Amino acid sequence: MTMEQLADAARTGRELDLTGSEPLDAAVLVELLAADRPPRAVRLRGARIVGELDLGAMTIDCPLALEQCVFTGAVRLTETEAKSIGLRGSQVGYLRADNVRTTGFLDLAEIEVARGMNLNGAHIGRDLYLTRARLRHLEKTSLLAMGIEVGGNLAARDLTAEGELAFTDTAIGGHFDFSGASVRNPGGTALTADNLQVGTSLLAERFSAAGAVFLSGARVGGNLVLDDARLSNPDAFALSADQISVAHDISFRNGFSSDGPIRLIEARVGGRVVFDGSVTTRQYPAFVGDGIHVEGDLEFRRDFTADGEIRLVDGRIGHKLRFVGTSTVPAGGAAFELSSAQADILELLPAEPFRGQVDVVRTRVNELFDEPGRWPSEPGLAGFEYQILRNEGASVRQRLSWLRSDGFGYSPAGYDQLAAAYRRRGRVEAARRVQVAKQWRRRRVLNPLGKLWNWLLYLTVGYGYRTWLAGLWLVLLVSFGTSLFGGAYRSDMRAAAPSGPAFQPIAYSLDVLIPIVDLGQKKAWYPQGPAQVWSWVFTGAGWVLTTAVVAGLTNALKRD
Structure with missing residues (x-):
């Protein structure tokens, strides 16, 4: 291939297919592109280009397309300015294009690079294509693309890489499509995209990564989709996306799996976050979302499984926080920690009972939908x-067992809240049962005298919530007194005056039993011997019963 033939094709912009032709010296291309009169376009296919192609710091005023070419040396585009550059399907030992600038696209689709690629600081006016590119690493980094700017989309579908991909501080005007890509750097970092900015969506369906993935501080204008993705970094976090901001949804669905924990600390999500995959971990919580802020729902669906703790300390969920998956942890560990969080609706309906500690300490929700039987033995409430x-299907007994198992000990607020919730649903009797149970459990923290009084209040009036017990006690005592004093009438009862009223056992029993009642029997008849002792007992019992009624009613009315 002569220089004249190349120049003729370049003047018209037609493509030359050099497959099977003699090798082309890279210097010939440099001379052609540096000519005073720029060609219309340089389009070569299948060429074998020998030597180093160094177009650094050049201004190329025509489209450059070197497709399916084989380069025996490096390709250098450092600080090159061009309309568009295409190396689609080519084989390159090393590609250095840091600070390259194009007004159009940079097409590196299906490229094969043996010793790494450097695009740091590149400015691409339209799209950057890396679809089906095959990259190998140079000192563990196969692609450096830090601080690049892409005016359109970055398409990297089905890319494969041996070594880290670095996109730190990159700005993409359209979408970033990583679907089907595979990156391997076991024990190290697979993808670094901290402070990434994506105008629309970041798509990583079927994405596979062996090594850590970093998206901390990233800004995504649409959705972040990791459906059917496979992440693996078992000795540390598989995905670390602290302070990420996503305008719409984050999706971990359709078979998503992670061998290593996921971090979304202080993440901001304008839509919802959905998990229905699996997360396994060896030493860290499976999911850490401390300080996360989700405007919509945060859902761990039924197919979700986590071999480790789910932690959402100080999280803010605008609508529904729903957990219906499975979280298993070693004995004594935590399964679900929601401390100091807020949500409109909390659904805790795990597929099987929690096997570790569950803490909802200082958490605030409007609606709670749960299964008390799914809680652990000692939840933090x-x-x-x-x-x-x-959940109207949960019995009052179940709810009370849930409160009794609170690992933080007796908490009157927990009982008051449960009673208030029942009253809002119109279940007054259930609310009273809860208040009785509260006073019953309160006995544990009282001194001996307080415990005795607590017992008396329970037995006599049910702490004021079962005042009918006082009537029952009154009937029993009056019946007993009638029999007792009636039998003692002839031997142990003495009239105070001959003209006094006749002795009536029922009236006498009521007179000595009820302090505020005066039926004249107590003044008219004086008991002696055992009857006198019994009259003291009845008087004392009357005072205790009356005091219990007053104290119990005061407590009940104050609460109701």
């Missing part, structure tokens, strides 16, 4: 606030 209970 201190300061847990809710307004409405949605």
Whole structure:
């Protein structure tokens, strides 16, 4: 191939297919592109280009397309300015294109690079194509693309890489499509995209990564999709996306799996976050979302499984926080920690009972939908606030066992909240049962005298919530007194005056039993011997019963 033939094709912009032709010296291309009169376009296919192609710092005023070519030396485009550059399907030992600038596209689709590629600081006016590119690493980094700017889309579907991909501080005007890509750097970093900015969506369906993935501080204008992705970094975090901001949804669905924990600390999501895959971990919580802020729902669906803790300390969920998956942890570990969080609706309906600690300490929700039988033996409920209970199928007995198992000990607020929730649903009797149970459990923290009084209040009036017990006690005592004093009438009862009223055992029993009642029997008849002792007992019992009624009613009215 002569220089004249190349120049003739370049003047018209037609493509030359050099497959099977003699090798082309790279210097001939440099001379052609550096000519005073720029060609219309340089389009070569299948050429074998020998030597180093160095177009650094050049201004190329025509499209350059070197497709399916084989380069025996490096390709250098450092600080090159061009309309568009295409190396689609070519084989390159090393590609250095840092600070390259194009007004159009940079097409590196299906390129094969043996010793790494450098695009740091590149400015691409339109799209950057890396679809089906095959990259190998140079000192563990196969692609350096830090601080690049892409005016359109970055398409990297089905890319394969041996070594790290670095996109730190990169800005993409359109979408970043990583679907089907595979990156391997076991024990190290697979993808670094901290402070990445994507105008629309970041798509990583079927993405596979052996090594850590970093998206901390990234800004995504649309959705972040990791459906059917496979992440693996078992000795540390598989995905670290602290302070990421996603305008719409984050999706970990359709078979997503991660051998290593996921971090979304202080993430901001304008839509919802959905998990229905699996996360396994050896030493860290499976999912860490401390300080996460989700405007819509945060859902761990039924197909979700986590071999480790789910942690959402200080999270803010605008609508529904829903956990219906499975979280298993070693004995004594934590399964679900929601401390100091807020949500409109909390659904805790795991596929099987939690096997570790569950903490909802200082968490505030409007509606709670749960299965008390799914809670662990000692949940953390201190300061847990809710307004409405949605599961009418749970019995009061189940709810009370849930409160009794609170690992933080007796908390009157927990009982008061449960009673208030029942009252909002119109279940007054259930609310009273809860208040009785609260006073019953309160006995554990009282001194001996307080415990005795607590017992008396329970037995006599049910702490004021079962005042009918006082009437029952009154009937029993009056019946007993009638029999007792009636039998003692002839031997142990003495009239105070001959003209006094006749002795009536029922009236006498009521007179000595009820302090505020005066039926004249107590003044008219004086008991002696055992009857006198019994009259003291009845008087004392009357005072205790009356005091219990007053104290119990005061407590009940104050609460109701």
